[in-house]
Amino acid sequence: MANHVYAISELVGSSPDSIExxxxxxxxxxxxxxxxxxxxxxxxxxxxxxxxxxxxxWQVGLKLGFRVEK
Numbered sequence: 001m002a003n004h005v006y007a008i009s010e011l012v013g014s015s016p017d018s019i020e021x022x023x024x025x026x027x028x029x030x031x032x033x034x035x036x037x038x039x040x041x042x043x044x045x046x047x048x049x050x051x052x053x054x055x056x057x058w059q060v061g062l063k064l065g066f067r068v069e070k
Contacts, residue, residue, distance in 0.1 A: 005068040022060040036067040
């Protein structure tokens with residue numbers, strides 16, 4: 001790996017469908033405003049319960065690594 005500097009941003013994505021969809025939502029949003037994204041790390045997974053006690057949506061915390069431009 002060449003000499004690079006990386007910055008880390010933290011986001012939380014959510015979706016009523018799945019954990020994977022919540023990750024995808026966060027990455028899609030990040031790609032709209034950040035350049036040079038190289039990796040992500042799932043740091044937490046939690047859910048929100050609806051009135052019926054069932055899973056209403058998934059919330060996934062992510063750390064995103066992106067290369068800092070010179």
